[in-house]
Amino acid sequence: MIPLVIGVSALSYAVIIFAPGDPATLLVDREQMTAETYTAMRIELGLDDPAPVRYVKTMRSLFTGELRSFRTKQRVVDTIAERAPATLTLGVLAIIFGLVFGTLIGVAQATRPYSRLDDLGTILSLTGFSIPHFWFALMLIMLFGVRLHWLPPSGIRPIGSSDWNPIAMAPYLVMPTIVLGTGLLAYVARFVRSSMLEALGQDYIRTARAKGLRERIVVLRHALRNSLLPVITIVGFILPLLIGGAVIVENVFALPGMGRLAVDAVFARDYPVILTVTIFSAIAVIIGNLISDILYAVADPRIRYG
């Protein structure tokens, strides 16, 4: 895991260090810049050191929390601590949404294969894979925010308040959760359908039916339990996509999360913030994968990692 983090940080740093343009000129007002302030800035930023030295220095300041934003001069870790709750809330809600509704749809499809309902589910998941996040978000805003006034079109809490009040915030999170969770929903529905179909053809299902168990019990307790396990791994591999989706969703719905921070930083060329957000989200992906591997091993006694 540690080598992975080093690799990720080196790669992200390489992308930024070869950027054309001089960070020193980004920071000082062009009119006020003199040769002295320019040299002072270069020394302050350590721009004259060789690349590996700069990398090590940057990483040290990143993980000790001393790295500061070019733009706001705030410590990047503080900014991220401020923005992370919104993204984490959104991410967790989207994962729950995707898992619950994806499973429901998949099970419904598998119990009546090749029916109208099954076709509808297939079309739904195909659309879920294919729909562009930003467009889906705008269409929902147009329908439920602008036309029907059922839900607030953007933001995360009522204007004027600043606390984390789940009840006041809930309406603001409905559309973002749906948009972000739909991709996962589609994967899960498709996966649950096919693994349920496979499970329902197994001998132990015939045994369960033969001994007279009710269909509901057969489907839910015998088939679903066995086909649900691998779903855990889907969440693991879909995490990078989810983070990419959060970047778009947070921007469309004006949520104060890390995705929006990332985009603002990209447009302002705020390299320390870009670097930190990229590395932190990569660490989140790595940890997420680790957790999904562990959960899988815990849930399935047949799997043992040497």
Next chain:
Amino acid sequence: MAEVARRLPRAAASPVAQRRRSLVVRLLSNQRVVVGSVVLLVTFAVALLADVLAPYEPNAQILAERLAGPSLAHPFGQDHLGRDVLSRAIYGARVSLGVGFSSVAITIVIGTIIGVAAGYFGRWTDSVLMRFVDVFISIPVFMLLLTVVAIYGSNVGLLIAFIGISAFPGAARIVRAEVLSLMPRDFILAARVVGASPLRIMARHLVPNLMPVIIVSATLRVGAAILTEAGLSYFGLGVPPPAPTWGGMVADGRTFLDVAWWVSTFPGLALLVVVIATNLVGDGLRDVFDPRRAHLT
């Protein structure tokens, strides 16, 4: 010895031809492949014939008709600069399809080279290449792409290269797994025994057998690449304006959702339809190439 090696693959020529014919039959009898391909072919035709089909210049502004709704003269309405949304959507197909398909070509070439090398040579080559892939796969690609495109600019060529490179780890993993399953097979052993060089085994024996996996994964990647390009364009980081792109058009309309729904809706629908079509073809191809699992999808 060398002569035997040269003759070996050719001995199988006629059954291959037969297999190809039945493959065409199976492709044409797969509903998903047919429906998806027809939609894609129509979109390609529209993109190629944009000059003939588009009723207006895509960038011609009629400011007096800003945000005019759909009408007979402008079936998809007009945007905030009075440009015809239909004509822009027609030209937008060029960018989406062009960037989508070309970037996947790059993904597949890089992915195949790395996957075959890792799977064939094994040992440290495999370890090094796959650790590299692991690193790449942990970085949320869209975030990295935003950064890279914002820093290094976005002409069409660069955009294709960036999107293409960003997706290679998935392709490399799939190819490697398939190579590992082919390596113990007798025909690879036979090729080794007759003294075929590694390069020859990879090019003549491995890659042809990888084709089904590569084609399916390539098709399924086109949709994702199109969505990535559209996402970048939505942020104004795609093909630079005023060139019409579907993602950029959706972004143009986002501030007028309350008064002009058509500006964002139609280009987004075009995106949805094209991406669904590529995914349909991909799913159908997988069923055709892997009939054992077809009943499950």
